[in-house]
Amino acid sequence: MIDAARLHDIAAWSRALEPEALERVQTAAVERRYPAGALVCETGHKFDHWMGVADGLLKMRAISREGKEVTLSGVHSGGWFGEGTILKNELRRYDIVAIRPSSLAMIDRTTFMWLFENSGAFARFLVVQMNERLGHFIGLLENDRMLDATGRVARAVAIMFNPVLYPDSGRHLDLTQEELGLLAGVSRPTANQAIRQLQAQGLLRAEYGGITILDLNGLKTYGAE
DNA sequence: ACATTAAATTCGA
DNA sequence: TCGAATTTAATGT
Numbered sequence: 118m119i120d121a122a123r124l125h126d127i128a129a130w131s132r133a134l135e136p137e138a139l140e141r142v143q144t145a146a147v148e149r150r151y152p153a154g155a156l157v158c159e160t161g162h163k164f165d166h167w168m169g170v171a172d173g174l175l176k177m178r179a180i181s182r183e184g185k186e187v188t189l190s191g192v193h194s195g196g197w198f199g200e201g202t203i204l205k206n207e208l209r210r211y212d213i214v215a216i217r218p219s220s221l222a223m224i225d226r227t228t229f230m231w232l233f234e235n236s237g238a239f240a241r242f243l244v245v246q247m248n249e250r251l252g253h254f255i256g257l258l259e260n261d262r263m264l265d266a267t268g269r270v271a272r273a274v275a276i277m278f279n280p281v282l283y284p285d286s287g288r289h290l291d292l293t294q295e296e297l298g299l300l301a302g303v304s305r306p307t308a309n310q311a312i313r314q315l316q317a318q319g320l321l322r323a324e325y326g327g328i329t330i331l332d333l334n335g336l337k338t339y340g341a342e
Numbered sequence: 343a344c345a346t347t348a349a350a351t352t353c354g355a
Numbered sequence: 356t357c358g359a360a361t362t363t364a365a366t367g368t
Binding site: 293294295305306309310312313323325326 | 364365366367368
Binding site for chain 2: 326
């Protein structure tokens with residue numbers, strides 16, 4: 118159970134819900150903390166919850182057969198994920214790992230499905246979110262082919278501040294250059310150079326253990342045209 | 343890969 | 356409980 122005020126803070130989508138739907142969400146939702154490095158859910162396991170990051174930062178990662186680790190995507194405060202797995206009722210395809218101490222809200226599958234089928238507001242939210250993700254994945258393909266390392270880092274940062282996927286996120290992100298490199302698919306030194314270059318162009322500010330976004334649109338369109 | 347710097351932790355008062 | 360010393364983590368080249 119999560120009270121109304123808390124839910125309002127951590128789940129922007131809940132603000133549009135009908136009263137009955139909102140009440141179900143409040144009753145069903147639970148919040149849990151994870152320490153840095155914790156494995157929130159593991160590939161191949163069944164984990165029947167839709168999850169939102171109340172606070173902190175997670176990453177999705179896959180591990181190849183040879184044991185090589187690939188970071189696929191980062192999720193930070195305000196982001197909700199896992200709907201794909203729930204809708205298809207399948208096993209998790211990726212690990213979810215806490216990059217730093219995080220607090221997660223969870224909604225069980227039954228409640229999720231009820232919302233999907235009975236709340237117009239919720240269904241609309243899902244369509245918008247999934248469409249946003251689709252655009253983001255298409256952008257990633259473009260990324261690999263057309264952007265240099267700096268462009269990839271810029272894109273990785275911009276994705277983390279997508280206002281649809283991460284509403285109410287501030288301008289600041291606690292993320293080391295090493296993690297950013299993993300996220301962007303470049304080495305740590307390359308990420309470092311990219312960050313300095315982006316900083317020199319006034320798009321963001323580098324800090325110890327984090328970055329602050331100064332020009333989101335500039336990051337999003339970096340390297341385009 | 344190495345040097346530098348920031349932060350976190352330990353330890354002694 | 357404070358601050359200096361040490362260790363660890365992140366950054367810069």
